[in-house]
Amino acid sequence: xxxxxxxxxxxxxxxxxxxxxxxxxxxxxxxxxxxxxxxxxxxxxxxxxxxxxxxxxxxxxxxxxxxxxxxxxxxxxxxxxxxxxxxxxxxxxxxxxxxxxxxxxxxxxxxxxxxxxxxxxxxxxxxxxxxxxxxxxxxxxxxxxxxxxxxxxxxxxxxxxxxxxxxxxxxxxxxxxxxxxxxxxxxxxxxxxxxxxxxxxxxxxxxxxxxxxxxxxxxxxxxxxxxxxxxxxxxxxxxxxxxxxxxxxxxxxxxxxxxxxxxxxxxxxxxxxxxxxxxxxxxxxxxxxxxxxxxxxxxxxxxxxxxxxxxxxxxxxxxxxxxxxxxxxxxxxxxxxxxxxxxxxxxxxxxxxxxxxxxxxxxxxxxxxxxxxxxxxxxxxxxxxxxxxxxxxxxxxxxxxx
Amino acid sequence: xxxxxxxxxxxxxxxxxxxxxxxxxxxxxxxxxxxxxxxxxxxxxxxxxxxxxxxxxxxxxxxxxxxxxxxxxxxxxxxxxxxxxxxxxxxxxxxxxxxxxxxxxxxxxxxxxxxxxxxxxxxxxxxxxxxxxxxxxxxxxxxxxxxxxxxxxxxxxxxxxxxxxxxxxxxxxxxxxxxxxxxxxx
Numbered sequence: 001x002x003x004x005x006x007x008x009x010x011x012x013x014x015x016x017x018x019x020x021x022x023x024x025x026x027x028x029x030x031x032x033x034x035x036x037x038x039x040x041x042x043x044x045x046x047x048x049x050x051x052x053x054x055x056x057x058x059x060x061x062x063x064x065x066x067x068x069x070x071x072x073x074x075x076x077x078x079x080x081x082x083x084x085x086x087x088x089x090x091x092x093x094x095x096x097x098x099x100x101x102x103x104x105x106x107x108x109x110x111x112x113x114x115x116x117x118x119x120x121x122x123x124x125x126x127x128x129x130x131x132x133x134x135x136x137x138x139x140x141x142x143x144x145x146x147x148x149x150x151x152x153x154x155x156x157x158x159x160x161x162x163x164x165x166x167x168x169x170x171x172x173x174x175x176x177x178x179x180x181x182x183x184x185x186x187x188x189x190x191x192x193x194x195x196x197x198x199x200x201x202x203x204x205x206x207x208x209x210x211x212x213x214x215x216x217x218x219x220x221x222x223x224x225x226x227x228x229x230x231x232x233x234x235x236x237x238x239x240x241x242x243x244x245x246x247x248x249x250x251x252x253x254x255x256x257x258x259x260x261x262x263x264x265x266x267x268x269x270x271x272x273x274x275x276x277x278x279x280x281x282x283x284x285x286x287x288x289x290x291x292x293x294x295x296x297x298x299x300x301x302x303x304x305x306x307x308x309x310x311x312x313x314x315x316x317x318x319x320x321x322x323x324x325x326x327x328x329x330x331x332x333x334x335x336x337x338x339x340x341x342x343x344x345x346x347x348x349x350x351x352x353x354x355x356x357x358x359x360x361x362x363x364x365x366x367x368x369x370x371x372x373x374x375x376x377x378x379x380x381x382x383x384x385x386x387x388x389x390x391x392x393x394x395x396x397x398x399x400x401x402x
Numbered sequence: 403x404x405x406x407x408x409x410x411x412x413x414x415x416x417x418x419x420x421x422x423x424x425x426x427x428x429x430x431x432x433x434x435x436x437x438x439x440x441x442x443x444x445x446x447x448x449x450x451x452x453x454x455x456x457x458x459x460x461x462x463x464x465x466x467x468x469x470x471x472x473x474x475x476x477x478x479x480x481x482x483x484x485x486x487x488x489x490x491x492x493x494x495x496x497x498x499x500x501x502x503x504x505x506x507x508x509x510x511x512x513x514x515x516x517x518x519x520x521x522x523x524x525x526x527x528x529x530x531x532x533x534x535x536x537x538x539x540x541x542x543x544x545x546x547x548x549x550x551x552x553x554x555x556x557x558x559x560x561x562x563x564x565x566x567x568x569x570x571x572x573x574x575x576x577x578x579x580x581x582x583x584x585x586x587x588x
Contacts, residue, residue: 047556047558048555048559053566055542055567056566056567057573058574059573091446092445094445218474220500221529221530221531222531223532225529236500242503243504248548249496264567319467330443332443333442333443334442334444334446335444335477336496349478349494359484360483362482363480364478364480368508368534368535369534369535372530402557
């Protein structure tokens with residue numbers, strides 16, 4: 001990491017060290033800013049403070065075990081990380097198209113709940129960075145409702161690890177439908193409430209309109225994905241362009257905008273939350289008609305035998321033991337699977353050499369690519385806009401550093 | 403490219419119709435000598451081609467700007483280490499075309515010479531999105547990218563020794579029981 005020796009350069013410009021403990025850097029991002037008065041002339045991001053070697057650790061675990069590590073990559077959206085990892089495994093085991101429908105519906109619903117939860121954190125902290133304290137409290141209140149749903153299905157509020165190769169770890173409990181119905185009913189009105197606070201708030205609009213503009217070409221040049229890309233005028237959404245888990249059968253619009261500034265990214269995410277609510281509502285209706293349907297594929301190579309069988313049959317017990325101790329073994333090969341996480345295209349790329357552990361697991365974190373453009377957008381702007389830019393790109397350092 | 407086994411009806415029809423137009427993979431193989439489709443299982447059905455390191459920059463540039471499909475988004479650049487292969491260090495580029503939603507995977511493999519780091523031409527100058535991923539591969543695998551604008555370590559500290567994702571880099575934890583290697587059989 002680059003160390004600063006002097007705080008003033010020869011030209012009289014000041015070097016300001018922002019982070020890694022600065023609250024608006026959302027985790028442990030460090031920015032070295034070269035300032036000329038109020039203007040930023042240069043910005044050098046420095047990261048790696050949260051590097052935990054998740055990719056290396058995955059290589060030492062079998063396919064079931066590495067799942068729990070994926071929760072910790074993008075810790076604001078664990079479900080989508082789980083999903084991309086599990087989808088890559090399913091492709092590797094050639095069972096990608098055999099996952100039961102009920103599992104697919106629950107996967108879609110949980111992904112969208114996570115998207116809203118993650119966007120709420122983004123909205124709360126982004127507004128807080130720009131001086132709107134109330135938003136933070138409001139957003140945390142609704143996020144709590146989503147975390148309650150997560151706790152209800154899995155017993156854990158954040159790191160649920162709810163997905164399994166071939167389906168889900170368990171069926172959702174009976175009161176899941178009620179909790180989701182409550183949420184779907186409440187959330188649109190809450191989003192209206194947020195918009196009355198921010199969308200036409202002159203302070204918020206002044207600080208976000210025309211700030212941190214990223215053009216369409218710039219977005220493609222720097223490998224943008226997700227809401228940031230859509231705010232720059234590219235209608236690309238993995239859910240629509242490369243559908244997975246049956247997203248093509250849901251009715252929803254892709255929010256996008258042409259302006260490419262901080263305000264556009266705000267508006268895109270607000271619309272995205274509304275669309276997510278629509279998807280959850282459709283998923284809840286489908287779940288009713290699929291009551292009692294299987295939630296996991298029955299494939300002895302990968303999935304565990306039923307609990308009752310383990311207690312009554314010796315073969316099932318051995319089968320269970322082999323799957324737990326040794327794990328499933330795929331054919332040699334590789335698979336890349338991408339999902340639309342709240343931040344963009346989150347992908348897992350697994351290479352197998354035919355042993356019970358992956359040879360190489362790569363996680364493509366959308367924030368890693370999205371953050372690259374930051375140094376070019378904030379150079380030339382005001383130092384006060386730096387926090388607006390970081391907030392609008394919606395980075396998660398766990399995903400950047402892995 | 404993974405070939406779908408044709409059904410009986412399809413084979414009959416194929417006799418009458420002209421051969422299908424060349425895919426982008428065919429065109430890459432034609433344009434850049436030494437390129438080929440590796441015999442390996444691509445479980446995600448993504449068309450894959452391997453090109454020689456000296457052609458990688460032209461190949462990516464051609465796919466992005468000249469090829470008819472216009473792969474205009476660089477999705478991912480990742481590395482991997484296969485100690486048993488002749489060219490142990492592999493860099494994988496995944497490109498996406500906004501107009502057709504097609505994806506293509508371009509691979510490039512190199513071997514180190516003597517005690518030096520393996521070298522691959524950088525594409526960061528023609529595509530800025532590759533800047534940080536290439537730094538990450540340099541950091542994690544010790545692959546050197548020539549003409550990279552800013553080749554520094556990115557995730558580990560500057561004074562870190564070794565390249566963590568290489569297979570000979572120790573993990574520093576207890577070995578797991580019941581390990582089954584690819585060659586041990588059932």
